[in-house]
Amino acid sequence: MIFKYYAKSLVSLNNMYLEFSQKLKKILQDATNCIIVTHKNPDADALGSSMALCRFLVKLGKKTKVILPNSPPDYLKWMIDKNNVISHEKSSEKTKKYLLKSDVIFGLDFNSLKRIGNLNKEIENINVPIIMIDHHESPESFSSLFLSRPNIGSTSEMIYNILKLINDRLIDKEIATYIYSGILTDTGSFRYPLTSGTTHYIISELFKKNINHTDIHKKIYDNFSFERIHLLAVALKNFKLLQKLGVAYTILSKENLEKYNFKKGDTEGFVNFGLQIKDVQVSVIFIEDVYEGIIKISFRSKERVDVNKFAKKYFNGGGHKNASGGFSNDSIKKTEKKFISSIEEFLRL
Ligand code: 5GP
Ligand code: MN
Numbered sequence: 001m002i003f004k005y006y007a008k009s010l011v012s013l014n015n016m017y018l019e020f021s022q023k024l025k026k027i028l029q030d031a032t033n034c035i036i037v038t039h040k041n042p043d044a045d046a047l048g049s050s051m052a053l054c055r056f057l058v059k060l061g062k063k064t065k066v067i068l069p070n071s072p073p074d075y076l077k078w079m080i081d082k083n084n085v086i087s088h089e090k091s092s093e094k095t096k097k098y099l100l101k102s103d104v105i106f107g108l109d110f111n112s113l114k115r116i117g118n119l120n121k122e123i124e125n126i127n128v129p130i131i132m133i134d135h136h137e138s139p140e141s142f143s144s145l146f147l148s149r150p151n152i153g154s155t156s157e158m159i160y161n162i163l164k165l166i167n168d169r170l171i172d173k174e175i176a177t178y179i180y181s182g183i184l185t186d187t188g189s190f191r192y193p194l195t196s197g198t199t200h201y202i203i204s205e206l207f208k209k210n211i212n213h214t215d216i217h218k219k220i221y222d223n224f225s226f227e228r229i230h231l232l233a234v235a236l237k238n239f240k241l242l243q244k245l246g247v248a249y250t251i252l253s254k255e256n257l258e259k260y261n262f263k264k265g266d267t268e269g270f271v272n273f274g275l276q277i278k279d280v281q282v283s284v285i286f287i288e289d290v291y292e293g294i295i296k297i298s299f300r301s302k303e304r305v306d307v308n309k310f311a312k313k314y315f316n317g318g319g320h321k322n323a324s325g326g327f328s329n330d331s332i333k334k335t336e337k338k339f340i341s342s343i344e345e346f347l348r349l
Contacts, residue, residue, distance in 0.1 A: 013198075017158075020147045021165035027129055027145070031103035034062045039110035040069040040117045041264065044220060046109040047072060047079045048182025049133070049155040052175045053106060054084050056163050059170045065098050069117045073265020075223040079181065088119045095119070099126050107132045109155040111139035111148065111318070133158055135186075136319060137308045150320070153194035156182025160202050176209035181216055188272075192322060193303075224266070231260040235270045235285065241277065242340065245347055248274030249284040249339065251332060257288065271298040281305045282343065288332060295328040295335045305347070314342040 028034075034057050038046040050066045057064040070089040072080060088095045099105075099122055111134050113120040123130070130143040135155050139148040152158055156179045163171055183203065187195040190203075207213075231252070239250040252267065260266075267287055274283025282305055287296045297315055299307035300323050307324045311317035317326020328335040 016147075016149075017161045017165055020145070021162050023145055024131065024162065025166060027104055027131070028057075028060070028062070032063060033098075033102045034064040034104050034106065035098060035102040036064065036066045036106045036108060037116060037119065037123070038066070038068060038108045039115040042068055042072050042076070042109075043268075044076060044079065044185040045154045045156050045182035047076055048178040048180075048185075049108045049159040050106075051079055051081065051085075052156065052159055052163065052178035052182075053108065054081070055172075055175050055178070056166075056170055058084070059172075060167070067095050067098065067119065069119045071264075073268070074225075074263055075220070075265050075268075078219055078223075079178065088117075088122070092122075096122060099123065102126065102128055104128055105130045107134070107143065108159070109134055109136075111136035113140070113142055133162070137321065138312070138318060151194060153192060153196070153199055154183045154186035156180075156186070157199060157202060160206075164205075171209060173210050176206040176211045177216060180206050180211050180213065181220060184216065185220065194320075225261075225263070227260040227262075228266040231256065231262060231266055232270060234260070235267070236273060239274060239277075241280070242343070243279075245344060246279050246281040247284070247343055247347075248277050248280045248282070249286065249336075250274065251286045251336065252288065253332060254288045254290050271300050275300055275302060282307065282347075284339065284343075286328075286332065286335060286339075289327075292327075293329075295330070295332060297326045297328065297335075299324045299326070310343070310346050313346070314338070 036050045036054055038050045054064050054066050064084060066085045068085060068087050071087045086094050105123065105128055107130060110116060131145045132143040133147045133155060135149050135152045135158060137150045147158065149158060160179045183199060187199060234256050235250050235252055239248055241248050271283050271285040274280055281302050283300045285298045289296045299311050301307045306321045308319050308321050311319060311324035311326040315326030315328055317324055319325050
């Protein structure tokens with residue numbers, strides 16, 4: 001019975017990719033200039049899926065540019081092919097020029113135009129097909145062709161399935177490396193519940209393309225500054241526990257960040273440490289962002305607690321059931337107070 005169900009669900013999954021790839025092939029036949037856009041503060045899944053698709057389209061003979069709303073963190077810069085990537089924040093005129101020339105725009109790894117910041121306004125004025133490929137919950141509909149699968153662990157996994165159907169032979173070591181990086185990080189190194197047998201099967205196929213997984217792990221997880229280690233110590237020391245609720249949270253203030261010469265990406269992964277505490281179901285980090293004038297928040301949870309719903313309801317955000325983000329316009333003190341009362345209300349419902 002289980003096997004029958006599994007086989008059936010695999011068939012419907014394959015059909016879905018097949019149908020999408022066929023529609024995409026048709027759109028690509030008439031396209032010369034392709035643009036790929038991903039979300040602000042791109043992570044390894046955003047960059048991995050975008051760079052893999054970019055290299056693939058270039059190999060198909062398309063002129064392709066990846067437009068990032070802002071620059072990636074230093075530790076992920078190795079994933080960027082500078083010839084094909086533009087930061088909208090740094091080069092808005094160049095961005096406009098390429099968008100005006102484009103025949104098709106891909107949007108990868110985001111479910112709402114809010115997630116691409118000001119770049120949203122530029123895209124609104126362009127009248128070409130928009131193709132979205134994403135795995136976040138509750139997508140907004142703003143595209144001509146949309147593949148949304150919140151039950152898949154990463155956009156990179158979805159991109160792999162699509163590229164494979166379009167032309168498997170074009171998937172080389174570089175593309176496989178991008179895909180591996182996105183799958184690796186968005187599955188929490190293959191541990192989050194959405195990691196599946198199919199995910200592992202895809203990894204085995206990537207190995208056939210000669211990826212160097214040890215080197216990728218090193219580049220992603222052992223590539224931080226010395227100051228980041230000290231900042232981690234502060235984040236760990238600042239953790240507070242709401243024992244009755246099974247909630248842990250920590251705060252990094254502007255002063256903490258300045259003291260350790262904070263650079264974008266330095267706080268990646270800090271929030272996960274709260275989940276290491278016995279019986280903790282929810283872990284949260286609040287980071288004072290002086291440039292944007294907000295408190296940026298990351299939520300992580302175990303099993304049934306749905307932090308996507310929580311982030312959406314109380315903190316202007318969203319994401320996935322067990323990993324979401326949001327923000328607050330209030331002060332740290334006020335945000336902390338609001339969090340304590342809202343998480344209590346949310347968990348008791
Ligand atoms: P992180 O906490 O690592 O920044 O993000 C966790 C997940 O939540 C990611 O999938 C990310 O795309 C999503 N996310 C982060 N911040 C926001 C936000 O402000 N709004 C929405 N809708 N999703 C977010
Ligand atoms: Mn993702």
